[in-house]
Amino acid sequence: MATIHVDGKAYQTRDGENLLDACLSVGLNIPYFCWHPVLGSVGACRQCAVKVFKDAEDKRGMIVMSCMTPVKDGMLVSIDDPDARRFRAQIIEWLMLNHPHDCPVCDEGGECHLQDMTAMTGHDYRRTRFPKRTHRNQDLGPFINHEMNRCIQCYRCVRFYRDYAGGRDLDVFGVHDRVYFGRQADGALESEFSGNLVEVCPTGVFTDKTLKQHYTRKWDLQMAPSVCVHCGLGCNTTPGERYGTLRRIVNRYNPEVNRYFLCDRGRFGYEFVNSEHRLRRTLVDNEPVERSEAIRRVADMVKAGKRVIGIGSPRASLESNFALRQLVGPDRFYQGFGEDERRLMAKIVDILRNGPARTPSLADMEKADAVLVLGEDLTNSAPRMALALRQAVRNKPMKEIAAKVGIPEWSDAAARTAIQDAKGPLFIVAPTGGKLDDAAMATLRCAPNDAARVGFAVAHALNEKVPAVEGLGEEQRALVEAIAQALREAKRPLVVSGPSCNSEDVVEAAANVAWALCEQGKPCELSYVAHECNSIGLALLGGGALEEATAAIDAGQVEAVVILENDLRRRVGQDGRGGRSGHGGSGNDSIAFVLLDCLAGEEKRGVYLPAATFAEGDGILINNEGRAQRFVQVFTTDDDIQESWRWLVDVMVACGRSEAAAWRTHDDIVAAIAQSIDVFGPIPRTAPSADYRFAGQRIPREPHRYSGRTAMRAHVNVSEPKPPEDVDAPMTFTMEGAQTKPDAELTPFFWSPGWNSIQALNKFQEEIGGPLRGGSPGVRLIEPRENATVCFFDRIPPAFQTRAGEWLIVPTRHIFGSEELSVLSPAIAELKTRSHVGMRPEDAETLGLKEGDEVRVELAEDQVSLRLQIRPDLPRGCASMPQFLQHLAGLTLPQWAKIKGK
């Protein structure tokens, strides 16, 4: 700890921290641009100038850049010094020389860091009379709008995009006062993290193009704390609504999870909420009916003692899955995963709950100093995790190179210079290459079996108790040794795997590696990817597989099926096994269907209950870490939409089920879950209950500058209606309420006087980049078993053998395309991967095929016609097909297939 004296007052700060960070951490204001809590200091903008004095005698002092100055005990600092103030105002004058002053038409207006900083420095009078330089803008694709004239050349964009996220197509061009930030030529940005530019850029150069389609100022948005539903990582988000549609998503800082950044699927996938495919009315056999009528119909089915089964969903909240399980009974509740995935997820949950290895948060993963990734292309299966691991590889060189020559971690440019291309150990062993490969020390592309074998062999090299693997090739043996050594030497080793190979062997091998270290008393963390936002929650809840449900239907044991937020065609196929009904049923007309979903299905037979998305309802999702996180309803609608769990509770009440009669609010059902299932015991702690009050009041979802609330409904009724009441969260759907900073779990948006941009976050943290005041959102449900006796897996799969004339088709996943909801967003759809079959160039050549040719893939039970994509990253004997893209839903991969030209 160090004591610094700022303008005569003493403050406690961390030693060695930079002065800007230290001052912001204790709540002082210093304007800044090029510095960013995560990107560190580079000293380019010169905005953060303050004065430091040698000692009490020193009256002149010296102007320094606070971001570049390490804190020293006893330091004398002045922010208020007239020279420092004048200099800071001068910086703003310079930055504004060429700025178009177009705030009224700028999308950043009202949440612009440049506006905030300009106001903070007090610069207000424009002296210059010279012409401004202008730039041409680029088309950067469907996500990001470009307006270069607003640029203040802080270099944050390229520092994030290039240095932090590894993108190679956005850069800075030109020199002196004509530097230009963009691409070499027009075209969609290639990085999966491009959306963060919107928040990283302190002004309106890079703005959200999807927001532009239905633009709303930040102060006019109604917002609530939420959780991303587009993969299993559970990044925290802030969605904003106006006029009944969702307008955008921005990052919501969670120090343990996503911290400052989101992936583009998470940021831009939201538009499915506004989709024309939304189911908004209650339907019976495609005819609108009253809600009560639909509820009655379903209740009748159940009451009549029909044999009803329920099919749950990994993308529905825990509450909804639980309610369905309650309605039909645990024996008739099926998880809604296919059998393979159900088994994998059950195994993963079992490994994490009963083994000795801890499942880390994303923030923990960033701190790892040796990482093995087994069987995942993370950029596509868990994008934000790939970004975290890209930072992890810097830990070792940071310690061994930069720190040795006295460079603090925050001195970003200096650290990068010292480190150069040095990387800490990251090894990726997977069937296909991925964008994270360039950060890896070594990669191996191999069939799933071989990936598992490498894992088993690493585990054996680390710990004799793990069975050995026979018959590894030269290359594999060398790699195994390198991986084992890196993990052995690491202080925070980490193993990452997941279900993407669809291989239990891979999942087991990963556990063996982590456990091999844990067993020797070395804490190795173990993380598994989960594909959907509540895969882990569903796995913890348990239940049968989808195939068991269809078998029951086929066997005529079922009279009614309730399907929860699940398009079964994606899991069990278009036709054949899944049936043509689109309900996963047998096509048997005598079966009654109840569908709860936010999207309308193609088949209209049955009872359709429109389910709330994350934006219209409350719920809890459990991420891959086992962290239960609450999303809070953002806005109310006039449609029939409500949470699936509410529908199901209504049905239960209509059936006269006494226990359900008490479940009127979110708190009620959460309490019920916590009471009835042990593992969910802590979930009431995910957020304060609805009767909690902040300074005696609820928290408003709308900023206090929210405008037009009378006018916006004037065409319906000139008198303002009573605002909807929130029974589920201690929040209001208005701007009235507590103006204090609420608990982290319930912060609807970050705002503080003078801080209108996302940087207001500084004021909500205990220290910059650290915990939020009032804790980190979410509660961990999975902790490793202490003193677990380790039972290593010993079923080592045989080595992969190529087959003449046949290929093992390995599944691939795609950030834009493989996830069901986000592809309904037009921006994502524009970039989505098309269905294809991937082949090695040599293989394609032997068949006389080239990129783009139409080929026939003959699978065991299916034949598909697909375009050929050349993928040099495939291992020998393997080809690839995307899982979950259109036409390719429900395939069981990997499987052997013949591939022919047409």
Place this chain on the structure above:
Amino acid sequence: MLTETERREIEHEVQTLGHRRAACVEALKIVQAHRVWVDDEGLRDAAAAVGLTTAEMDNVATFYNGVFRRRIGRHAILVCESVSCFVCGCEKLFEHLKKRLAIDAGQTTADGRFTLVPICCLGCCDRGPAMVIGKDLHTDLTPEKVDLILERYS
């Protein structure tokens, strides 16, 4: 496509420098030496040869003033406009050149022969005004002298 010579020369630089990316400035100079300027295709191919993306290559190319990213004439006339030459009257010389070639700074003559480029100090301040055409340095210039010199370049 890089020509065989260009490829060989770039690869030679990569070998001598020992770091592939370090050869990027050389690669640009090589392309320019063969093509007078660095066109988009040359940029792309040179980038690939040193393991950079086109954005990364253009990032470097647009920084240095010796790399021409716009088409220039067969001969670039680099006229020193720095202080010593200024004191010695380079402004008049520049005006003369502009008039004589009927172009402005940065432009190319209609016949594609010359491009006029103002440049900073050429390090012969004791013999200014000075200019460079190709690899030839010309000093102690006067308008008459310039006219004679231009004749030599076709």
Place this chain on the structure above:
Amino acid sequence: MTTTPLTQNIRPGREPLSLKEYEAAGGYQALRKAIKELSPTDVQTMVKDARLLGRGGAGFPTGLKWSFVPMGPDAPRPKYLLCNADEMEPGTFKDRLLIEGDPHQLVEGMIVASYAIQADVAFIFLRAQYDRGAERLRRAIAEAYSAGYLGKNILGTGFCLELQMHESAGRYICGEETALLNSLEGRRAIPRTKPPFPPVVGLWGKPTVVQNVETICNVPHIVNGGVSWYRALSRCEDGGTKIYGVSGKVNRPGAWELPLGGVTVRQLIEERAGGMRDGLKCRGVLPGGASTDFLVEQHFDTPMDFKSVAKAGSRLGTGTMIVLDDQTCPVGMVLNLTHFFATESCGWCTPCREGLPYMENMLRAIEEGRGEERDLAALEEHCRWLGPGMTFCPLAPGAVEPVQSALKYFRDDFERHVREKRCPWR
């Protein structure tokens, strides 16, 4: 022994000495002596004791810089020695003289300096358009390789050194030593954060020493002649000779090697440069290149050494002076300089990138008769806010030196421009 060691072999208008001729003139003796008789530390100590100050403009003690380089078997490898031959400072033409005039002297200096810091690789970073210098250096380097002065196991001592030349693609900022490192790595020449300093973290993250051409050329002579001889060459407490230059409207512009501090501003103009041309009067000089403050009549008897020039309110800089005569508009002159610096700003830090063009705009307005009274105050403010410590590197602080001193010494001229709404010299 000679009193003009640096230029003793230079024959104006003729080809430089070949290897044979250079050896015959006593060349490569310093190398033999250093590498065979002295330890690296011995050489470092000699250079330190000789009080050789960097000739690139900042005047930093060379021996001290070398002492920051990690030595011994545990030092990071490879280590680098870089010769800064970028010479793009307007008004500066001394390194060109040395490169073209006696390339072997520079090569020998590079080898001895490399030996002193135990560098494995050395680069000469040559400015663009120095084509003749490039050709001559290339030949000298090749000759040195074939004579066994470069490459593996030099003179059988086990010392190895690779020496390469890199021709810049052109940018003044490349001369700033950390920007130069980035440039050599194939990046934009943006200055680096300091600390760490290059002797600790330099090229490719490894220890690196950057020295000016003239500085390096001094090294063999220190080894050859010894510390006391070298110290005695100068007329001040720092050692050696200095190449001084004069450009502008003088009768005999040129460069001369003279004892450091052994000449005053007036002597340089009157005695060396043959006085002002055509009855012009000298109103002031930039004593050491474009980024130094004007000295005026009252300072003309200042000896040209680092300390004395600093005391007079300017910097010795590169020692090549630019003369402002009484028929040249001082506003026009600082406009020209500011235009140069504004164009050459790397674009990294705000004050330099935005402040210099703003100053240029104001100066151009004044020069073209569109100036306003308030511009003068604004210019003064700019000079303050672009000063040392305010910007990321010394480019901008250097750039404002001529402007701030012109505002001080030629204020009348600025005011006349504003008042008369035209340039009185046009």
